[in-house]
Amino acid sequence: MTGATCFLPRADLDRLFAALRADDRTILGPAVSDGAVIYDEVASPAELPTGWESDTEPGSYRLRETGSSRAFDYVLPVTSWKRYTHPAFVPLTRARRDGSQVEVEAVLDPPPRLAFVGVRACEIAALDIQERAMRAGPIGDADHAGRRDAALVVAMECAAATSTCFCTSMGTGPEVRQGADLIASELDEGFVIRSGSATGAAMLAGLDLEPADPAQVERAAAQVAAVRTRIGDPVAVEGLPERLRAALDSPRWEQVAERCLACANCTLVCPTCFCTSVGVASDLDGQEATTERHWDSCFSLGFGRVAGDANFRPKVKDRYRQWLTHKFSTWFDQFGSSGCVGCGRCVAWCPVGIDVREELAAIAPVEGPRGPIPWPPAPDAGHAPAALTVVAPARHVTTSVVAVTQETADTATLRLATSDAALLAARPGQFVMVELPAFAAPPISISGIRPDGLDLTIRSAGPATAAIVALGPGAQVALRGPLGRGWPLESAAGRDVVIVAGGVGLAPLRPVIEAVLADRARYGAVRLYLGARTPGDRLFAAEVAALAGRSDLEVAEIVDRAGPEWLGQVGIVTHLFDHATWNGDRVTAFVCGPERMMQATAAALTGRGVDPAAIWLTLERNMACGVGTCGHCQLGPFFVCRDGPVFSIAELGTAFGREGL
């Protein structure tokens, strides 16, 4: 909603501040602090950076005093508005343990009523882009949504630009066209201002301003047009996502990694980066604990780390590639736009002066190839949510352990009782976050779905899983879920089913076996191929022995190594079927195990004629939030927790098994 353009005399700026305060809002705006402009609480216009300009270059930011009467000539502050819509620290849960009793409750503080004053066009785009990321998928981030909805935006069109600006290329500025409640342009004598929303219109009406003189409107327009001219068009964005996808093996990644410190400055100052981790704090005896979400970065070494000391992006070049390809390529797949707004903060605040514009031009030159695209588009809306259950992300259901079965030396199955309808509606292949006070919540695949509860089969691999596995009957744990996309059992109806499991990979496949056998007539031949490290590491040994006794399915087991007492097969799991005579055309395969084992299995299956679209596997990545908002588990255009963890080989394309993704 855009009303008449008014003029706000500079001396009357405090009237706007008063109106914002009268609307019960805390005013945030630019202020000089420690030699830089930052966003902070500003009590009055006197605290604005009047008479200051900023000069930025790659690796350099300097404030310069001009003596001007203008308050918004600084171009961009160091910090962005995400400090307030996506704060660096957000409390998530409070948990208590009393003996065996556990209670976890979500913390969702009411959002503050804020007014953002001086928001640039690129930053409005950033607010919009981050909002779409945080609200994407079936589950949105409630904290972010509340904060964004409660914020009022007073935009200020740019009257100056620095050498690091490239909003013009990214299509986000410098003109403000939408997304603000009030839109202002600063002139020497005051502000040309118009409304951009009903809230803004009401506020403007309350100020009872005179209409702006046409000459003032013209000067404001000329001012921002001059900024556009000054910035130019430094980044060739046409075809950039495709060019980047084709450049995953560019030698430039190594070269930039030699300079990059992986300090994460770029992601911290970026107004759209949203990656987070969860920290746990507890009292000494673990009876009271809180969790808190905090900013993290895909540049952090441990960001892609998973169980078994595996790290999917161990090298700096992997992490730089992840960041750059996400910003300028896979962001389109996930959220329908670029993840970059061209504010240039990452350029200015890189301590070694890496200029993203220069890297893009070198890595993905305009004349460079645009294919092959290493992965197909993300699962479409009609496909991805098929097996998803929408749950509130902050819903923690307390469940009770009713039985514990020690499967191997380090792995146990906990049978949990619950009457929670959402948990009982879990689908094979989904997972839950298992919360025990004082421990980080691990994502655990559901290994059994019963009318009165769930089975979780957990390998003790760290402090949290060790504590969970040590629980006895009567103890409680809280679950969040079910989460993720499960196995598409419906796609196997009328077809032969091949199930290949390696090690603890049998756990998420157990519900598939149970579901297939519960509706046996729906499927053709069913073949179960199981691999394990040693005979003593086989999961569900008694159940597997019972299955082997059935006449309506084929079961074969193999172990990597064995002593002379083992008379079964020794070798790798693909040896169980690579010379089999069954017809791959009719097969739908479900595969789970270490990724390298799944690669070999997928190759053996496709070699036997199984369609890659009919080979389903479940991926392991660092799934910290479980709902696609923390960024840890990204693989190409996917968040494994939200878009998977079950994918077909056809969906993953060559992203599957590629080093450093």
Next chain:
Amino acid sequence: MTTHDVMALLQGTWFAADLGPRALGHLAALGRFEEIPAGTVVVREGLRCDSLGVVISGRIALRLAVPGSPDRTILTVHDGDVFGWSAVLPRPVATSTGVAVVPSSAITFDGPALRAGLAADCELASALFERLLVSVSRRLIATRVQLLDLYQAGAAPW
């Protein structure tokens, strides 16, 4: 058992299923069917390997001796797999000990006779070495994967 019977058994395995009729006939003429009771050592690590076998049924465990501990099974071979492949080498020394862990059967080939046959029949040599290469390559790939010890438990961040 006649050569024709041996041919039929060989043809039923992946190892020899697509051998041409002349090569298959020549190979079958060199082989003989053997029943192998459970526990029989068919080849012993480090000793001369005097025969190549193609498993027809059952399971042969290939084991390595580990001083101070029991022998370790590193692979089992089944229908169509071979044991004693070193028999075709100029210096035929077994690389593992093969033990039938269940009652098994195989078509076996006398090493010197087979080597002479291969030297005299290029078509047979080409076909057999190709299949042996496939078999040995399959083991090499498996060994590489086993070396990765993929299922080994490791530390986790949680």
